[in-house]
Amino acid sequence: MPKVIVIGGGWAGCGAALAARKAGAEVVILEKTDMLLGCGLVGGIMRNNGRYTAAEEAIALGAGELFEIADETARHRNVDFPGHSHATLYDVVKIEPRVRKFLEKMGVELRFQSRAVDVKMERKRIKSIVLADGETIEGDMYVETTGSSGPMGNCVKYGNGCCMCIQRCPAFGPRVSISEKAGVEDLVAKRSPDLYGAMSGSCKLNKDSLGEDIKKELEEKGVVVIKLPEEFINKEKLSIKVCQQYALDEFAENIVLLDTGHAKLMAPFFSLDELRKIKGFENVRFEDPYAGSKGNSIRYMSMAPRDDYLQVEGVENLFCAGEKSGPIVGHTEAVCTGILAGHNAVRKALGLDLLKLPRELAIGDIIAYVNEEIKKPDGLYKRFTFAGSAYFERMKKFGLYLTEKEAIRKKVKDLQLYNVFNGNLVTNEGKRQHDV
Amino acid sequence: MVFTYKCIDALSPYCPCYLAETQSCIVCSVLQGKDTCDCNWQGFCVYQEYIWNGRKKKNFRKALEVKISEKKVINENLAIFKVMLPLPASSRDFSQPGTFVFLKSLDSPSYFELPLCVMNANEDENSLIFAVQVIGPKTKSLVQENRGFLLRGPYFNGVLGLKHIKAAKGKNCLLIGRGIGQASLVLIAKALIRGENEIAALLDPGAINYNLAEDYLKKLNVAIKFFEKEYLVLGDIVLNLIKERNIEMIYSGGSDIQHDLVKSIIIQSSRKIDLVISNNALMCCGEGVCGSCAVTLGSEKIKFCKAQLENWGA
Numbered sequence: 157m158p159k160v161i162v163i164g165g166g167w168a169g170c171g172a173a174l175a176a177r178k179a180g181a182e183v184v185i186l187e188k189t190d191m192l193l194g195c196g197l198v199g200g201i202m203r204n205n206g207r208y209t210a211a212e213e214a215i216a217l218g219a220g221e222l223f224e225i226a227d228e229t230a231r232h233r234n235v236d237f238p239g240h241s242h243a244t245l246y247d248v249v250k251i252e253p254r255v256r257k258f259l260e261k262m263g264v265e266l267r268f269q270s271r272a273v274d275v276k277m278e279r280k281r282i283k284s285i286v287l288a289d290g291e292t293i294e295g296d297m298y299v300e301t302t303g304s305s306g307p308m309g310n311c312v313k314y315g316n317g318c319c320m321c322i323q324r325c326p327a328f329g330p331r332v333s334i335s336e337k338a339g340v341e342d343l344v345a346k347r348s349p350d351l352y353g354a355m356s357g358s359c360k361l362n363k364d365s366l367g368e369d370i371k372k373e374l375e376e377k378g379v380v381v382i383k384l385p386e387e388f389i390n391k392e393k394l395s396i397k398v399c400q401q402y403a404l405d406e407f408a409e410n411i412v413l414l415d416t417g418h419a420k421l422m423a424p425f426f427s428l429d430e431l432r433k434i435k436g437f438e439n440v441r442f443e444d445p446y447a448g449s450k451g452n453s454i455r456y457m458s459m460a461p462r463d464d465y466l467q468v469e470g471v472e473n474l475f476c477a478g479e480k481s482g483p484i485v486g487h488t489e490a491v492c493t494g495i496l497a498g499h500n501a502v503r504k505a506l507g508l509d510l511l512k513l514p515r516e517l518a519i520g521d522i523i524a525y526v527n528e529e530i531k532k533p534d535g536l537y538k539r540f541t542f543a544g545s546a547y548f549e550r551m552k553k554f555g556l557y558l559t560e561k562e563a564i565r566k567k568v569k570d571l572q573l574y575n576v577f578n579g580n581l582v583t584n585e586g587k588r589q590h591d592v
Numbered sequence: 593m594v595f596t597y598k599c600i601d602a603l604s605p606y607c608p609c610y611l612a613e614t615q616s617c618i619v620c621s622v623l624q625g626k627d628t629c630d631c632n633w634q635g636f637c638v639y640q641e642y643i644w645n646g647r648k649k650k651n652f653r654k655a656l657e658v659k660i661s662e663k664k665v666i667n668e669n670l671a672i673f674k675v676m677l678p679l680p681a682s683s684r685d686f687s688q689p690g691t692f693v694f695l696k697s698l699d700s701p702s703y704f705e706l707p708l709c710v711m712n713a714n715e716d717e718n719s720l721i722f723a724v725q726v727i728g729p730k731t732k733s734l735v736q737e738n739r740g741f742l743l744r745g746p747y748f749n750g751v752l753g754l755k756h757i758k759a760a761k762g763k764n765c766l767l768i769g770r771g772i773g774q775a776s777l778v779l780i781a782k783a784l785i786r787g788e789n790e791i792a793a794l795l796d797p798g799a800i801n802y803n804l805a806e807d808y809l810k811k812l813n814v815a816i817k818f819f820e821k822e823y824l825v826l827g828d829i830v831l832n833l834i835k836e837r838n839i840e841m842i843y844s845g846g847s848d849i850q851h852d853l854v855k856s857i858i859i860q861s862s863r864k865i866d867l868v869i870s871n872n873a874l875m876c877c878g879e880g881v882c883g884s885c886a887v888t889l890g891s892e893k894i895k896f897c898k899a900q901l902e903n904w905g906a
Contacts, residue, residue: 273633288633290596290903306629307629307631307637308629308637308639308640309620309621309622309628309629309631309637309639309640310622310628310629312622312637312639312640312643313622313639317640317643318637318640325637326636326637329633329635330629330631330633330637332630333630336630342628344627344628352627352628457628457629458628
């Protein structure tokens with residue numbers, strides 16, 4: 157049985173582990189903190205705009221279980237908020253144990269507080285991963301899903317300093333770029349010629365600290381939009397945001413709150429003093445980042461050059477997904493790239509042809525499109541997501557944006573890809589299972 | 593082979609240091625002038641400390657005038673000094689195993705500064721003890737002094753493998769000291785006693801013709817044996833002791849030849865024994881600035897005044 161080591165237990169790593177396990181591999185997730193889901197622990201937004209299509213594609217492709225868990229854990233379904241339609245808001249407080257139990261039940265080995273810091277190479281192959289305590293972990297294939305945010309030094313240099321976000325670098329140690337340790341230079345996103353990275357786009361308030369009326373409305377509707385007093389409007393904040401889908405004037409002129417278990421505030425940070433001057437916010441406090449008054453984490457500091465199979469260029473047995481695979485924003489995007497990377501890792505280990513998802517599918521198209529765009533002169537200034545901005549426009553233009561489950565399933569079937577991620581490649585000796 | 597190390601000054605009141613200011617930090621990639629993070633994690637972010645401190649180094653070690661309260665000339669090769677620290681300097685800050693300072697007599701120029709291991713620290717008196725082996729112009733000048741010294745310190749990287757000493761609890765330990773190398777045994781023995789470890793010591797007077805750690809170790813109830821000057825004999829004695837006392841940690845205070853010998857004995861014993869050694873690199877400034885202690889290991893230049901090496905075989 158081939159052994160796949162997934163480095164990083166965020167949404168992308170969970171997707172990769174799921175797909176690699178389904179394909180028949182022995183799978184280990186190395187996670188530096190004490191929980192799975194990474195930034196997904198403070199996320200919550202699924203199925204908004206084009207993400208709906210991508211989630212349904214993943215389900216039709218046979219590896220949609222993580223989306224189903226998010227659906228089951230939803231606090232609100234079919235929520236509209238400025239610029240966004242039909243969002244599902246999963247409960248960030250409840251989802252991690254469910255994903256953890258699900259992966260354990262699948263037989264994925266989860267290793268927490270196991271921070272990967274280096275690799276041992278054999279020519280162009282990774283021989284093993286070195287953990288911070290010196291232990292080495294050997295596998296046949298590796299999937300890097302360490303993300304691109306932090307660590308502290310990057311947040312100090314390109315942001316407003318460590319704001320104590322959910323990644324908890326001071327406690328669990330910094331993210332290390334495994335592809336770079338394997339000899340592949342990282343790509344770093346820019347927001348101006350001399351400024352790297354982009355800032356995470358939302359912060360979270362403790363819901364119980366909100367005024368009763370706002371809390372009630374938020375829990376009923378899932379979303380509350382409050383007009384900001386003129387003096388608090390700061391459109392400059394929009395330009396530093398990583399999430400271009402939320403960089404709309406509505407988000408600068410209003411406070412947009414979403415009920416994800418926390419009250420997700422759709423701005424990268426907000427002065428607590430100013431916030432408390434607004435009616436209903438007199439007693440609020442931050443839930444994430446803890447120092448949400450001053451800033452948020454800096455992301456896109458470490459992306460690996462890769463092909464459309466999600467194999468890292470220049471390393472024979474390393475795949476990547478999530479933010480590591482390019483300026484692709486969001487949990488849905490992380491899970492979707494994760495499942496392809498995990499699946500292809502097993503194919504590679506078995507000596508099979510790798511799978512490239514066709515551009516008729518939103519998932520296949522974004523993977524290929526981002527790779528084209530990032531190579532253009534201003535490529536490192538752009539971010540991509542199913543949920544908005546330029547890529548969602550592209551989805552609409554090319555007919556990739558579908559919201560009928562049946563139509564999406566039919567499309568996947570027509571492409572001969574229905575349930576393609578669901579077959580055990582090891583026991584089937586590599587024959588694809590088609591259920592057309 | 594990749595060498596892993598910590599910076600001995602990280603998390604101390606002396607970090608960030610001159611190396612941060614000159615973009616030469618030994619652990620932080622950003623403070624080496626690179627664009628992004630790829631640090632040798634020390635448990636905290638040196639760059640953040642540097643920014644919080646206003647983009648400059650923190651405290652630097654100042655030179656203190658210390659009074660000589662006792663001077664014993666043991667023989668023509670060896671003198672022992674007790675000095676009193678003026679407040680607010682506290683001998684507690686000089687009592688960690690491997691602590692050393694730079695000393696020179698009051699009127700000699702700065703290039704007479706001599707790196708010297710703290711042999712013992714007395715917190716009640718706020719005093720420190722140093723042993724000086726007479727070797728060259730600096731030590732000759734130092735032993736002639738009767739009034740006081742200019743002392744710069746504390747520096748912490750005098751022994752390599754400090755983590756084994758700090759982590760040792762209820763272990764059987766062997767301390768080997770030869771010549772002036774014996775001076776480093778006392779603070780190590782004290783630290784090991786705090787961890788309720790069983791300690792035996794092997795001493796050889798070496799070139800100083802005197803077992804200077806003997807009295808101190810006896811007071812600490814350390815079982816002492818002596819070995820003759822022949823290293824061939826040392827090998828057999830150590831191997832026997834390893835078996836007899838089920839030794840789990842060895843400290844070698846002496847020359848690099850002695851370290852190599854001890855390391856080979858450990859390999860011969862085929863047991864898992866932690867090895868701690870005295871740091872014999874030539875120290876000149878102690879701050880990572882002058883380069884006199886730098887050694888090229890593999891592809892990396894390691895500054896031994898700062899780098900607390902964590903793996904060197906054994």
